[in-house]
Amino acid sequence: EAGVTQFPSHSVIEKGQTVTLRCDPISGHDNLYWYRRVMGKEIKFLLHFVKESKQDESGMPNNRFLAERTGGTYSTLKVQPAELEDSGVYFCASSQDRFPSSSANVLTFGAGSRLTVL
Amino acid sequence: SQQGEEDPQALSIQEGENATMNCSYKTSINNLQWYRQNSGRGLVHLILIRSNEREKHSGRLRVTLDTSKKSSSLLITASRAADTASYFCATALISSGSARQLTFGSGTQLTVLP
Numbered sequence: 001e002a003g004v005t006q007f008p009s010h011s012v013i014e015k016g017q018t019v020t021l022r023c024d025p026i027s028g029h030d031n032l033y034w035y036r037r038v039m040g041k042e043i044k045f046l047l048h049f050v051k052e053s054k055q056d057e058s059g060m061p062n063n064r065f066l067a068e069r070t071g072g073t074y075s076t077l078k079v080q081p082a083e084l085e086d087s088g089v090y091f092c093a094s095s096q097d098r099f100p101s102s103s104a105n106v107l108t109f110g111a112g113s114r115l116t117v118l
Numbered sequence: 119s120q121q122g123e124e125d126p127q128a129l130s131i132q133e134g135e136n137a138t139m140n141c142s143y144k145t146s147i148n149n150l151q152w153y154r155q156n157s158g159r160g161l162v163h164l165i166l167i168r169s170n171e172r173e174k175h176s177g178r179l180r181v182t183l184d185t186s187k188k189s190s191s192l193l194i195t196a197s198r199a200a201d202t203a204s205y206f207c208a209t210a211l212i213s214s215g216s217a218r219q220l221t222f223g224s225g226t227q228l229t230v231l232p
Contacts, residue, residue, distance in 0.1 A: 004160065033219055043161075043206060043222035056219065091160065105210055106151065107220060109160035 002026065004110035006092050012116045018080040021113045025074070025094030031055075032075050033095075033107060034067060038088035046090075049075060082117045089114050124207055124226040132231050137194040139226040141207030142187075148210045150183055151220065152192050155204045164192075164205075197230045204228070 005024045013019050025032045034046040046065070047057040051072035060067070064083070069075040079086055093107035125140045141150070149168045153161040167174045167183045167190065174181045180193040194201055204227050208220040 035222070040224070042224040045219045045221065048219050059219075093161075105220065106163050106166060107161075109153075109162070111158065111160040 004092055004094050004108050006090075006110035006113045008113055009111065010114045010116070012118065013082055014118050015084055016081045018078065019082055019115060021077045021079075021090050021092075021115070023075045023077070023092030023110060025092070026096070026108055029094035029096050029108075030072070031095040031105070032069060033093045034075070034077055035091040035093065036088050037091065037112075038085070043091065046077075079115070082115075084117050087115055087117045124205065124223045126226060127224070128227045128229070130229040130231065131197055133197060133199055135197055135230075137197050137201070137228055137230070139192045139205050139228070141190045141192070141223060143190075143207075143209045143221075144188065145209075145211055147185075150181075150190050151208045151210070152179075152181060152190075153206045153208060153222075155206065155225070157203070161206065194228075197228075199230050199232045202228060202230045 004026055007022045011019050030051050032049040035043050036046055037043045045059040047060055047067055048055045049069045052069050064079055066078045089112040091109050091112045093109045095105050095107050123142050129137055131137050147169055149166055151166045152164045154164055155161045165176045165179055165181050167181050169185055178195045183190045204225040206222050206225045208222045210220055
């Protein structure tokens, strides 16, 4: 079974430019999450999709961030325009648990996309 | 403030020794999970302990949970150089809403010296 794949693995852009990160979850996983780790700090939740719907986007820092999951398959996270503080590693994760199942939600993570904004 | 905070931030031990990492959290949880991240790789799920459990084992891993103190510990016995990684605890919150995400801390960087 293919895991969660993310692209690109590393992106270096200048302040003000746009970057789009892509995540391909495990096939059949309805739940897709985006997380971010900035400068060795905690891994922070950004948002959660259930299929193509945004279930929770409370962690999105501001309106420069736009996430989509058209068709409920892969997801993109666009940052426009990028700022210096956006630098970090963006992780995508997916899970198969059906909400509102009471089962534990164990996530499978991708390797992350490292974003460097100069 | 963080829901999950790992302690220590960094730990360096010799191969063969045991490594203990701690995690504290603030709110009531459904379960607590530990993940490992090797450099340049994604997070890998290690073990899950539910709120009604106090201790769990998986191979060389031992996890304890004290809900009264809102804390957990991860013990890695007979450590190996390959255990070198960042370790994160993650909590799944009891929620009446729709939130299903895990809340992570800032991690403990474990270095096992050969």
